[in-house]
Amino acid sequence: xxxxxxxxxxxxxxxxxxxxxxxEEPWETTLKTTMVDVEAGEFRGHKASLWDLLHSRxxxxxxxxxxxxxxxxxxxxxEQVKNVVSTIVTRAAAAAERAEPAAPENGPRxxxxxxxxxxxxx
Numbered sequence: 762x763x764x765x766x767x768x769x770x771x772x773x774x775x776x777x778x779x780x781x782x783x784x785e786e787p788w789e790t791t792l793k794t795t796m797v798d799v800e801a802g803e804f805r806g807h808k809a810s811l812w813d814l815l816h817s818r819x820x821x822x823x824x825x826x827x828x829x830x831x832x833x834x835x836x837x838x839x840e841q842v843k844n845v846v847s848t849i850v851t852r853a854a855a856a857a858e859r860a861e862p863a864a865p866e867n868g869p870r871x872x873x874x875x876x877x878x879x880x881x882x883x
Contacts, residue, residue, distance in 0.1 A: 788833050795839060799847050802854030811839075814846045819853035 785793075792815065796808040802819060809817075815825050828845060831837040837845075 786833070791839060792832070792842070795843065797843055797847055799850050801851045802857065804850065804854075811843060811846055814850050817850065819850040819857075820846065824849065 789812070793810050793812040795811045797811055797814060798808050799814065800806075802817075804814070804817075814820065815828065820828075828837065828842060832839070832842050
């Protein structure tokens with residue numbers, strides 16, 4: 762029994778060494794636990810973490826990387842990150858909402874507007 766338990770200890774220890782996820786940075790934990798209320802897109806009606814907002818489809822990858830680098834380096838405060846992310850998500854979601862409903866509704870609605878209407882023809 763003692764041999765088995767020491768084997769288990771060895772296996773457990775070996776498994777933990779290779780299987781542990783990397784320790785989360787404090788700034789990363791803060792972003793994951795800071796909840797923001799953004800009334801836009803799929804986030805409307807519930808709070809989301811700054812981390813989820815940063816990794817949403819509304820934040821382009823290059824913006825996300827830049828914000829994370831500046832925050833990690835201490836050049837942006839948590840409040841600044843929150844404001845920037847909220848603004849980007851709100852604007853991007855609003856733009857997406859304006860773009861999406863236009864096409865599917867009853868097909869070609871823009872055609873009559875596109876044709877010039879002669880007021881004084883002949």
